[in-house]
Each structure stands twice: as C-alpha cells, then as structure tokens.
Amino acid sequence: MKLRRRRFLALAAAAAAWPAMPRMARAQAWPSRPVRIIVGFPAGGATDIQARLMGQWLSDRLGQQFIIENRAGASGNIGTEAVAKAPADGYTLLQVVTPHAINAALYSNLNFDFIRDIVPVICAARLAYVVVVHPSLPVTTIPELIAYAKANPGKLNYGSAGHGTPQNIACELFKMMAGVNLVHVPYRGGAPATTDLIGGHLQLIFSPLSESIEHIKAGKLRPLAVTSATRLDVLPDTPTLADFVPGYEATGFAGIGAPTNTPADIIALLNKELNAGLADPKIKTRIVELGGTVLGGSPAEFGVILAEAIEKWTRVIKFAGIKVE
Structure with a gap:
C-alpha cells in the first residue's frame, strides 16, 4: 500500500515536470471542442449536482461546453474505466468521489488501476x-x-x-x-x-x-x-x-481527475479555473447546502487526500470483512 501511495503522489506532482513553452502553446489551444466530464452515478444526486456546477463554470470561463455524461453502474467503476481508457488529451475528465477510494479494496478484477490510470486535478469539497x-x-x-x-x-x-x-x-x-x-x-x-x-x-x-x-x-x-x-x-x-467517539471522522470528497499523461499545462489550467470557481459565492453556497466544505488547492494536495482515504477505508473494509456481491 505504501508503494501504491508513493506512486499516486508522484503522478499528482508530475505537472511541474513539463517545459514551459510547450505548456503555454498547448494551453492556448485547449479546449477547441467540447469536453466531457464523466460521472459514474445517476443524475440528480449530490455527485452529479457538483459536477454540473463545475462544468457550467468551466463552460463560461473557457468558451467551450463541458458536458456532464452520466455512466452509472458498478459503484462508479463503469465511468472510471471509460476515463482510464480515454485519450489523455484533456477532453475526457472524471468526477472523482469517495467510492473511488473504496473500490480498490473491494474489486480485484477491474480492467483499470485507479491509482495508475487517473491523475488528480482538484478536490472541490469535503462531504x-x-x-x-x-x-x-x-x-x-x-x-x-x-x-x-x-x-x-x-x-x-x-x-x-x-x-x-x-x-x-x-x-x-x-x-x-x-x-x-x-x-x-x-x-x-x-x-x-x-x-x-x-x-x-x-x-x-x-x-x-x-x-x-x-x-x-x-x-x-x-x-x-x-x-x-x-x-x-x-x-x-x-x-x-x-x-463522543474521539478520533472518529468519515467524510467523503468530490473533485476532478483526468487520464494519466494528460498534458500538465491542461491540468494546471483546469486547477486554476476550478479554484476560481470554488471562490465564487454562489458555488460555495450550493456546496454548503449539499453538506460540503469547500476545499480547492493543488493536484498534489488532492493526491494526498486520495492516498489517505484509500489507506483508511482499506483498513476498515478488511476489519469489517466487507465484500461486494
């Protein structure tokens, strides 16, 4: 688990490794067409609502449609696989939520590795x-x-x-x-x-x-x-x-991820614009209404949140003997 954590954090920090000139050229060209945000759960829930808040903000800021595509099923795994196998070009993103930190310990036969195949962009909120x-x-x-x-x-x-x-x-x-x-x-x-x-x-x-x-x-x-x-x-x-139970905390999260190897300049632009959105009073109010606490921050900070959640929930799942049918 420690090796997987280090690999995940290394992927999250990879944005700093790209040369400045190619980053600038690519960021100016992207997005030139609509972008999909895949939500692995049905429309209408808190996960879907937050994705639509972020999608609308990005549409308004970047001049292209950010389309929410619901691919529900298998506790989010169907949608995650679609993103993991999508081209790493910035045109397919993933709404990353708590089940993504849980599923690695529950499913042994997935056609993707969340830690390997998805890079964090931003954690929008704790829930x-x-x-x-x-x-x-x-x-x-x-x-x-x-x-x-x-x-x-x-x-x-x-x-x-x-x-x-x-x-x-x-x-x-x-x-x-x-x-x-x-x-x-x-x-x-x-x-x-x-x-x-x-x-x-x-x-x-x-x-x-x-x-x-x-x-x-x-x-x-x-x-x-x-x-x-x-x-x-x-x-x-x-x-x-x-x-009453000292040390107890169980919070979820909602954020955005992208296929690993998505150009770092695109990750950086998304992170910048989404941080700006999370500072908007209307978006902050809506997240609070959903029981959330607005976070924001860097891709690396989201990487830490994900790595800690994966470790924590893996321990609980093993202790409780939880299995999926």
Whole structure:
C-alpha cells in the first residue's frame, strides 16, 4: 500500500515536470471542442449536482461546453474505466468521489488501476454524513445510541446504499470504534433506504446530507451527529460524532481527475479555473447546502487526500470483512 501511495503522489506532482513553452502553446489551444466530464452515478444526486456546477463554470470561463455524461453502474467503476481508457488529451475528465477510494479494496478484477490510470486535478469539497434515526427510537444523542445498542446487541438495523458504499463504510467505522453490534441492511441506492427509515423499517442511517436534510427539517428523521471534524453550517446545533467517539471522522470528497499523461499545462489550467470557481459565492453556497466544505488547492494536495482515504477505508473494509456481491 505504501508503494501504491508513493506512486499516486508522484503522478499528482508530475505537472511541474513539463517545459514551459510547450505548456503555454498547448494551453492556448485547449479546449477547441467540447469536453466531457464523466460521472459514474445517476443524475440528480449530490455527485452529479457538483459536477454540473463545475462544468457550467468551466463552460463560461473557457468558451467551450463541458458536458456532464452520466455512466452509472458498478459503484462508479463503469465511468472510471471509460476515463482510464480515454485519450489523455484533456477532453475526457472524471468526477472523482469517495467510492473511488473504496473500490480498490473491494474489486480485484477491474480492467483499470485507479491509482495508475487517473491523475488528480482538484478536490472541490469535503462531504459529511449525518447520523439519522427514526423518531421512535428512544435515543437523542450518540452516547444514548451506543448505550441502547450495547443493551440490545444485533437488534438495531442500519441501512445503506449497498455493500461497500460510503454509508456502509462510515457506519462500520463507527461500529469498530464504539464497539457496538449493528446489523447492516443494504439497498440498491440511498433513496429506498431513506424511505424505509422514515417508514420505521430501519433504525438509523449514516446519510448523505442531500438525502436527509429535508426529512430532518420536516421532523421525519432525528439527527444525532455529523461525521465531519467540525459542525456543519446547515446543522449548527448537531454535534460531531467525534465529540463522543474521539478520533472518529468519515467524510467523503468530490473533485476532478483526468487520464494519466494528460498534458500538465491542461491540468494546471483546469486547477486554476476550478479554484476560481470554488471562490465564487454562489458555488460555495450550493456546496454548503449539499453538506460540503469547500476545499480547492493543488493536484498534489488532492493526491494526498486520495492516498489517505484509500489507506483508511482499506483498513476498515478488511476489519469489517466487507465484500461486494
């Protein structure tokens, strides 16, 4: 794993290695036609929304269409393979999200190597989850949840969007650190899991904020904690899970990647323009509404985030024995 991490960070830092004159000439010529941003998940979710925010910004700034193309399936692997095998010319990009850091430990027969085949461009945002329970559950805090779970081992069901999804991994990390026994009920997507939680068929979910915030506001779900290191602006009265389970943090991310060997001047231009977009008040507000914290920064900094996430979630997956069907 350390060798893979070093290789990934080396790829992320490769942008500095290109001569100045060829970079300038290529950047002036690109983009001369529409650019695709591949999203490996269905339209309408937080991943898709953030990709469209960035795509529209780039379209307005660079004078060519940045088209969002949804290639859903296999936890994002179908879309990732399409980008990994695309020409490294800057005209095919990837919306990089948390499952990309998880899949390497779950799938052994992929036709691509994420670390080898995708180079990071920018991490747009960190994304938190919120621990939500059905109002009938007699707990209002994380300590009460832990005590209730320990008094009723194996009797609390938590839902997720499926085996190996961020919701599943985040809750397994909680189980590992808090020493509780919760039963995983996987669904084919987050929406049906949320529906069953509201209906009382589940007791809790580590939910993306975009899937639960309206139900929280309506009183249909009770928030106990957020999984980020700090509180969220959209849920200022909800504590962090780390307030009660020291050291706990489970955050996702959303950013942009490109096929390895994409010209470094194109990577640099994309990074510059996307950092400018993340400073725009309208984009920042929308990301916060989705439960995110705006980041930005260099390709190398995104490389560090990805490498650390891959190492962390690989440990959790192995500890929990998570396998995909």
